[in-house]
Amino acid sequence: MHRILATLLALCLCRAALAAPDAQAILAASDAVRNPAFAFSLSNTLTEYRKGKLSDSSTLVVYSRASAGDGQFRSLVRYQAPARDVGKLILYNGRDLWFYDPASKASIRLSPQQRLLGQASNGDVVTTNFARDYRATQAVAENTLDGDRQSRASYKLLLEAGGDGANYPRIEMWVSQDGARPIKARFYADSGKLLKTAYYRRYQRWLGVERPTETVIIDGLEPDWITVMRYSDWTRREVPEAWLQRDYLPRFQPE
DSSP states (O other), X not given: OHHHHHHHHHHHHXXXXXXXXXXXXXXXXXXXXXXXXXXXXXXXXXXXXXXXXXXXXXXXXXXXXXXXXXXXXXXXXXXXXXXXXXTOEEEXXXXXXXXXXXXXXXXXXXXXXXXXXXXXXXXXXXXXXXXXXXXXXXXXXXEEEOTTSXXXXXXXXXXXXXXXXXXXXXXXXXXXXXXXXXXXXXXXXXXXXXXXXXXXXXXXXXXXXXEEEEEEEEESSOTTEEEEEEEEEEEEOOOOGGGGSGGGGGXXXXX
């Protein structure tokens, strides 16, 4: 009888293991929803609101391509507006992030965690593959409210930084059970403090896939401090290797 019970228990555990969702695979699938697997460009308009009032805005053009080595994206970001920032550049070449100002003709190394506008950091505007920098430790099925306050069947993923390249030490992410669409994410500091919450919204078909065209970022301490990133003009295109080199920044000319 003991052997029979032990066998039944082992079978149940095996079935449970087989039925458990693969958290890392879900994370990788959500990356594919956010980002094409090929080189591309897009326009990113950032708008900052304080207590419901517009306080600042900026428009960027992002050029991205995946590295042949590890698949992580490298990006060149060009300021398009406001007028005072036109011509400024941000280069993210996999691990290092550089800011170039044509007025001084100097490139300065920055942290991806530094704020670019409102709650959007430098690391938020460049293209990233979370599955490359984070280890998804578990996927728990639960319902959650999306950015439109609608209940969605999702998997809650717990992401732990896999190395120094990760912009945040820990992230909680909710991904839809149908289609692996990112719904929302919470980003935490080393201390455990909630830094911000992001909602991925307004899915539209771009480059063959339904992708989020808006990210709403809410401050972890001041919920009335909100930054909205809106994406448009997705285009499949070549991103020359030269564009992704720091030495090339003074010579870059937009097409």
